[in-house]
Amino acid sequence: MPPLTSWLVLPILVLLAAPATTPPARASPVASSFDGQREFDYFKLALQWPGTYCKRTRSCCPTNGCCRGSNSPAVFTIHGLWPDYNDGSWPSCCSGSSFDPKEISTLTNALEQYWPSLSCSKPSLCHGGKGTFWAHEWEKHGTCSYPVFRNEYDYFLTVLNVYFKYNITSVLNDAGYVPSNTEKYPLGGIISAIENAFHASPQIVCSKDSIEELYLCFYKNFQPRDCALGSDIKIDMVTSKKSCPKYVSLPESVSVGYNGLQSRVSDDVAL
Numbered sequence: 001m002p003p004l005t006s007w008l009v010l011p012i013l014v015l016l017a018a019p020a021t022t023p024p025a026r027a028s029p030v031a032s033s034f035d036g037q038r039e040f041d042y043f044k045l046a047l048q049w050p051g052t053y054c055k056r057t058r059s060c061c062p063t064n065g066c067c068r069g070s071n072s073p074a075v076f077t078i079h080g081l082w083p084d085y086n087d088g089s090w091p092s093c094c095s096g097s098s099f100d101p102k103e104i105s106t107l108t109n110a111l112e113q114y115w116p117s118l119s120c121s122k123p124s125l126c127h128g129g130k131g132t133f134w135a136h137e138w139e140k141h142g143t144c145s146y147p148v149f150r151n152e153y154d155y156f157l158t159v160l161n162v163y164f165k166y167n168i169t170s171v172l173n174d175a176g177y178v179p180s181n182t183e184k185y186p187l188g189g190i191i192s193a194i195e196n197a198f199h200a201s202p203q204i205v206c207s208k209d210s211i212e213e214l215y216l217c218f219y220k221n222f223q224p225r226d227c228a229l230g231s232d233i234k235i236d237m238v239t240s241k242k243s244c245p246k247y248v249s250l251p252e253s254v255s256v257g258y259n260g261l262q263s264r265v266s267d268d269v270a271l
């Protein structure tokens, strides 16, 4: 991957105990080649709005970020950084590299805060079985980011840094789009606020009229780009309109406490 260049300025570095530019010596490479897979075209940073996502919480467990009561996340959190193709498809599970939590142990505190699991369900892994949310994201998407990232540590650290640099929650707050259980906001206004801040068009996914996911797209050097490139500059707006109504909400986080919602027989509703 390109070195962590100076534009990656970061509150996160303050949080980190490890040197920012030196992956732990034990970091294992993704692959020496791309296992025959066509190289991806661009990155999509997928963010989640916990106020919407956590409404589905049906069970609590220590690893479910929705269950931290008043400490549950109230900002957009990270879903993943996905290498995608311009035609709308994407590679997945690109190498035999399995997730090793030890490689990112110095990032764990930050990841728990900004890249939390919002479920007790364990997502599937590329090589069978189930694992943590981070393992799923690394194996399914991270391993396909060759040659930009060649190891887990670089991938997770850079995702955190990009997340801080392009702070969607504060862009929306500054434009007056604050969490609310009563207000509805114009979808076009939200998209414009992001376009004005980052000069690139996002893509938004709703659950009914609530924003659930928001994608920011980047060239391989992490310069922002429109999520859909094409002759029709408004195509991202069109894509977002397919999923969202004209007026959308950003629900406040529900304060589910681990003690108030002990694990039930069934796990979270399928996502």
Ligand code: AMP
Pocket: 048, 079, 080, 116, 117, 118, 119, 121, 122, 123, 124, 133, 136, 137, 140, 141, 270, 271
């Ligand atoms: P992806 O394959 O990257 O689209 O991720 C989808 C998988 O991750 C599905 O199994 C989802 O249920 C799960 N998932 C999505 N978001 C979260 C989250 N915040 N916490 C835990 N699992 C999640």
